[in-house]
Amino acid sequence: MKRFLLACCLSAACFTAAAQTDAELKQQVGAFIDQWHDDAAHARPAYFDKIAPDGVYIGTDKTELWHREEFRAWAKPYFARGSAWSFKAVKRNVYWAPDRSVIWFDELLDTQMGPCQASGVIRRTAKGFQIEHYQLSMAVPNELGKQVTSLIQAHEAKPAATK
Template sequence: MNNLIFKFFLVLSIMLVAYSANAQTPDADAAFRQQVNAFLDEWHDDAAHANYRYFDKIAKEGVYIGTDKSERWVRDDFKAWAKPYFDKHKAWTFHAIKRNVAFSDDKSFIWFDEQLNTQMGICQASGVIRNTKDGLKIEHYQLSLTVPNPLVPQIQKEISDFDARQAHQ
């Protein structure tokens, strides 16, 4: 009988430990969100200081989409494109003004959007991060310029004119 009681409490203890390890608490969620924010702030800081660690934070097959319609890079292609800037220690500086972070229940996937103060003015970006055994890795990042809605017709015309000129060259 004692062996049966011992086994019952052993199984119950294992179940409680497993449950508490997987349980999300507001404090654990806040701490994880803070970790993600620190990771993204450091990533932007790496670019501002032309530190090649910047690219280590992007997954090997991670995608970066820039503001130009031609800018869609997988990490190593993006690194090759950015090399001249990083070699001259003059990359880009993005500072988050605000950011929203959400994640899956198991914290394996994180998605976010952020508004950034940049040399191009205020930009917006969104992305997906995967939480791996090697740490957080950016799987997808898309940067965009912010355009006030009343200016869209004027800017769209300029883009159309630009595209037409490019097509004739």
């Protein structure tokens, strides 16, 4: 009976330690992403250092698919003015692989474009976290879907010179 109770206590302790570790990982990931967003808001070059060298950023426009250095070049005028863009997480979900080397997340954001949604993949490296993939999208209410679709179709129908 004593062995059974000891086994139960050890199991409970291990479960509690794992839960704390999960909470700590979520906190670390959240702090990393929040800092990344803050780097953009304050036009700090560290923003790009948090993206893996072969990392991908997908913006809201269909032409916005960049690897890190392409994204850095595109964003240079925004960073030159001292403030690029401001994203604040309203809600974030964080998930990870069993070995915790790969982490993915989704987030609802408050931005200058209005509400946006994003998802990303982070890899844990010897130097810390790096963003491998990030995709941003505008959160269009379903009730406005037809109107937005019509606007996009009209825009796409225009000759290239007028876009």
